[in-house]
Amino acid sequence: MAADVVEGAPATGENREGETPEPVAPEVEELASVDEVEGVELERTIGLGGGVAIGIGTMIGAGIFVFPGIAAGRAGPAAAASFAIGAVVALLVALPASELATAMPRSGGGYYFISRGLGTLAGAVVGISLWLGLVFASAFYLVGFGSYGAAVLAELGIVLPVSPVTGLGLAFGVVLTAISLGGTENAAALQNAVVGVLLVILALFLSYGGLDALGLLGGEPSTPEVFFRFGYAPVFTTAALVFTSYLGFAQVATVAGEIERPGRNLPIAMVGSVLVVGVLYVVTVFVATSAFGSPRLATFGETAMVEVARELLGTFGAVAILLAGLLATVSSANASILSSSRAIFALARDALLPRRAGVVNLRYGTPHVALAMAGVPVLLLVAVGQVEVLAEVASFLHLVMYGLICVALIVLRRDPPAWYDPDFRMPGYPVVPVLGAVASFGLILFMQPLSQAVGVALMVAAAGWYAYYARDVRLGGAL
Amino acid sequence: MLLPVRVLEGEGVSTGMVALLADAEVVLAGYHVVPEQTAPAQARLSFEERAAGKLDEIEASLAEAGAVVERTLVFTHDAEQTIQRLAAEEDCAAVAYVNPAVACDRVLVVLHGDEDVERIAGLTAGLVAGRGVDVGVLAVTEPGGTVGSGGGPELIQRAVAALEAGGVERSRIHEMGMATDAPVRDITLVADDFDATVLGERAPTLRGLLFGEFDKRVIAESLGPVVVVRREAEPADGEP
Numbered sequence: 001m002a003a004d005v006v007e008g009a010p011a012t013g014e015n016r017e018g019e020t021p022e023p024v025a026p027e028v029e030e031l032a033s034v035d036e037v038e039g040v041e042l043e044r045t046i047g048l049g050g051g052v053a054i055g056i057g058t059m060i061g062a063g064i065f066v067f068p069g070i071a072a073g074r075a076g077p078a079a080a081a082s083f084a085i086g087a088v089v090a091l092l093v094a095l096p097a098s099e100l101a102t103a104m105p106r107s108g109g110g111y112y113f114i115s116r117g118l119g120t121l122a123g124a125v126v127g128i129s130l131w132l133g134l135v136f137a138s139a140f141y142l143v144g145f146g147s148y149g150a151a152v153l154a155e156l157g158i159v160l161p162v163s164p165v166t167g168l169g170l171a172f173g174v175v176l177t178a179i180s181l182g183g184t185e186n187a188a189a190l191q192n193a194v195v196g197v198l199l200v201i202l203a204l205f206l207s208y209g210g211l212d213a214l215g216l217l218g219g220e221p222s223t224p225e226v227f228f229r230f231g232y233a234p235v236f237t238t239a240a241l242v243f244t245s246y247l248g249f250a251q252v253a254t255v256a257g258e259i260e261r262p263g264r265n266l267p268i269a270m271v272g273s274v275l276v277v278g279v280l281y282v283v284t285v286f287v288a289t290s291a292f293g294s295p296r297l298a299t300f301g302e303t304a305m306v307e308v309a310r311e312l313l314g315t316f317g318a319v320a321i322l323l324a325g326l327l328a329t330v331s332s333a334n335a336s337i338l339s340s341s342r343a344i345f346a347l348a349r350d351a352l353l354p355r356r357a358g359v360v361n362l363r364y365g366t367p368h369v370a371l372a373m374a375g376v377p378v379l380l381l382v383a384v385g386q387v388e389v390l391a392e393v394a395s396f397l398h399l400v401m402y403g404l405i406c407v408a409l410i411v412l413r414r415d416p417p418a419w420y421d422p423d424f425r426m427p428g429y430p431v432v433p434v435l436g437a438v439a440s441f442g443l444i445l446f447m448q449p450l451s452q453a454v455g456v457a458l459m460v461a462a463a464g465w466y467a468y469y470a471r472d473v474r475l476g477g478a479l
Numbered sequence: 480m481l482l483p484v485r486v487l488e489g490e491g492v493s494t495g496m497v498a499l500l501a502d503a504e505v506v507l508a509g510y511h512v513v514p515e516q517t518a519p520a521q522a523r524l525s526f527e528e529r530a531a532g533k534l535d536e537i538e539a540s541l542a543e544a545g546a547v548v549e550r551t552l553v554f555t556h557d558a559e560q561t562i563q564r565l566a567a568e569e570d571c572a573a574v575a576y577v578n579p580a581v582a583c584d585r586v587l588v589v590l591h592g593d594e595d596v597e598r599i600a601g602l603t604a605g606l607v608a609g610r611g612v613d614v615g616v617l618a619v620t621e622p623g624g625t626v627g628s629g630g631g632p633e634l635i636q637r638a639v640a641a642l643e644a645g646g647v648e649r650s651r652i653h654e655m656g657m658a659t660d661a662p663v664r665d666i667t668l669v670a671d672d673f674d675a676t677v678l679g680e681r682a683p684t685l686r687g688l689l690f691g692e693f694d695k696r697v698i699a700e701s702l703g704p705v706v707v708v709r710r711e712a713e714p715a716d717g718e719p
Contacts, residue, residue, distance in 0.1 A: 022524060033560075033564060034553075034564065035520075037520075037523070039551075039552070040523055040527055040552045040553070040554065041551055041553040041554070042519040042520050042523060042553070042554050043519060043553055043554065043555030043556065043557065043560060043561045043564070045555060045556040045557040045560055046556075077538065106520075107518045107520055107521070123708065180516045181516075181519075182512030183515075183516055184514055184515050185512070185514055185515065185517065185556075187515055188515050255518070257518055257520055258518060258519065258556070259518075316675055327550055338516060341516065342518055345518055345520075345521045349520070349521075349524065355524075358521055358524065359524075359525050360513070360517055360521055360522050360524075360525040360526065362487065362525075362526070364514070365511075365512075365513050365514045365516075365517055366514055366516040367516065367517055371516065410701070443598075
């Protein structure tokens, strides 16, 4: 490990503007509902349900409502295997991430673990990647939203001279950012309810579709299609693409500082949400490819699920899935913008970004600078509108973080500093984190060259920023 | 006595409120509710100094009046969770909700039969005894509501006895009774003639879940400060 690591010492050093890292609560009890820092208490208010809803709410928008058509076009029915691979990789990372999150339940999630476990350079690169990764993810979800919005217009018989996808995505991006800037108090409760409704709709729809696909509802079992119709390689490249559907569990960790009883709730929320969405995704693709066969499914693009629902349940099904798709993509985009702003705050608190990036305005109580730093680039990317590139770059930046989370876990387990006392110790050490790291980095290799290039460029830029702005800041090993 | 104050939103502790709490042990809890977009830790970085300054002023005025003050500052997403946690943690018998009041000469005690009359009256006596404060005891009966075994008059009797035992002169205690099917509205109408209101926390009901707890609605409608006497924690609660 780096020589600058001092066990339990507070973070030190100054950035270019002479700001130093802020102290954080020294210890967090397993069942804590409040943190105390220098006489000020910070209430933890997100319960288990809220944590699970953040995880599922962030993920479900992409995997079910955007990807099935695209993925089936690439991998055929074996797209189900791609989603399964994604779920396995996500689980391999969710376990180490859970352990680290219970050892360090703070805002910033993966950034926090890596900056403390592997030192400041790695931390800075990951932190900035997390911010930008979430920006790419939000843009991707908003384009998905635009597609659903466009499908609604089409359903209503409104024909526009230009495709309304980008315009709708942009408009809603502006709305979401504006709402965030104004501050909300009950949006999370609303989001929990939305996630519940989505799960019910999907459970009903998928049970029906699943039974139908197996021929149990009296009809002909669907035509068996060759499972690996495009061979094995596309299964992996598709897994790399659809991995964006699994980014949400790490969002739970970015709000770890606000979760009640973190020792218990964080692992359950992270691992549980991956398991739930993983099963839903695999079943969804199975149902979708059974209903249509992958070549036709692919022609439906982002809103393929609407056509699947129409085929199975008629117009009612199509409308239900349209609404569900709108809700799901909005909730994903919203959760990602918020997590992105949390990541910026974590960086600003540690003096890796200017302190004013994390400042909160008194009138609305919201971090307007951080929200703008998340919202504005999101809009730029929505305007670009390349769904697959947006998704892959988001996945790229997250996968690097996931790989490093696994490495950080191994480093911390091999030579644990005095403060390292996780409430949840993952099973399967060291095999699982090693596999997790290999799988995370490995998945990156299956991406399109353009996505890889953009990802690498962003990371190099992040490292450059660190070297320029905050070279003297030391976070490694500090709690 | 827990005294939660939304410290950054111009909420202050009025002179009447300071007078009411002059003989109490007060846990002064300055809190700031941050929206979901903001991490509490983030709000702390921006607002701690300002909030602490405001809290200093309130603490000084309470201490000057004679109250024993302990203080804390909390950043939270959920005020109610914070208030309940602090009240339990600090073992506070009651929570005083801030509302403006110029003086503290007349205090209303509201009884509706569901609560521990002796506890409420005893706590009130602790606040006002020997200070020349008039106490109105109001027994509220609702058609179909839960009223103590002996009805309104019995509740009043018990409250008067407890107040006297706590050192409040009999001549300063005024008995009132009221039958109503709109208790929140009618209680606050009566309370408008008083400087502060004391009432007991009700057991949670389905109706409370749907329309807001009774005490919260009284607080929202009242012009003056409201002291809510907490129900005694059930022993089987299991919380540390």
